[in-house]
Amino acid sequence: MKIRQLVVSLFFAAVSLQTSAEELMVAVASNFTAAMKEIAAEFEKTSGHRVKLASGSSGKFYAQIKNGAPFQAFFSADTAKPAALETAGLAVPGSRFTYAVGSLALWSADPSLVDDRASVLREGHFRKLALANPKLAPYGKAAVEVLRNLDLEEATRSRWxxxxxxxxxxxxxxxxxxxxxxxxxxxIVRGGQLKEGSAWTVPGDLYSPIRQDAVLLQRGADSKGAVEFLHFLRGDKARAIIESYGYRFPEPH
Known part of the structure; x- marks a missing residue:
């Protein structure tokens, strides 16, 4: 009899978990995609919720959210867009926080091309220099800032x-x-090590800090799963994953 009661209890517990589990729609900036996949997998293991990720440029997500895209949370590559969504009434007031501070690197797949002084940039020994669209992507804006501070913006522009x-x-x-x-x-890094190629980690004094903010959107205001997910992002397990990808955290006030 006791075994039968236990089976029945487990059955109803499983049904209860299934009915309370949600599928979350989360928009995440491209630079954070790999880290977010790991974080989402860890969250799914313990919460029962499923996280469906969409990755792309923060600028495009901002426009999509303003036009009614069904995301419940937004992880931007900057602070301005989440703040603007909050001001527009499209995000839950007070839910915004900085989840990571990004770092910029000059990288080549060629293991011998980039040294620790970025000599290749000054000497011009390259055909094409890639950077993200500075009008859409904060990392692109930071790249232009670096080139300007190195007095190389105009000299390299034709090869962008x-x-x-x-x-x-x-x-x-x-x-x-x-x-x-x-x-x-x-x-390009994992566990603090360069995965391949050659790279120069750009000194932080050459560009403005890339503070990346997350916000709970109004579509997620009544979602227990979305609230739990943002809370999970601030926990030790998520922070360890974030740090392993080379991100930093803002200095405590």
Whole structure:
């Protein structure tokens, strides 16, 4: 009898879990895609919820959300777009927070092309330089800032190839369509080690900090799963994954 009661209890517990589980729609900036896949997998293991990720440029997601895209949370590559959504009443007030601070790197698939002083840029020994569209992507805007501060903006401009987002920019370099390019450090390192090629981690004083904010959108305001997911992002397990991809966190006030 006790065994039968236990089976019945487990059955109803499973049914209850299935009915409370949600499929979350989350928009994430391209640079954070790899880290987010790991984080989402960990969250799914413990929560019972499923996370459906869409990755792309923050600028395009901003426009889509304003036009009614069904996302419940938005992980941007900057602070401005989540703040603007909050001001427009499309995000839950007070839900915005900085989930990571990004780092920029000059990278080539050629293991001997980029040194720790980025000499290749100054000497001009390259055909094409990839960077993300600075009008759409914060990492592209940072890349232009770096070139300007190095007094190389005009000297290199004719050799720029622009990706719609940082993922496409990475592909330009990985496939050899560009000799080198400005990418997110998170795309080329794992566990603090460069995965392949050669790279220069751009000093932080050459560009404005790339603070990346997340926000709970109004479509997720009544979603227990979405609230839990944003809470999970601030926990130790998620933070360890984020750090393993070369991101930093803002200094505590």
């Amino acid at each position: 190839v622009q990706g719609e987002n940082i993922a496409q920019t990475y592909q330009f370099v990985a496939t050899g369509n560009a000799d080198l390019g400005f990418v997110a450090l998170s795309q």
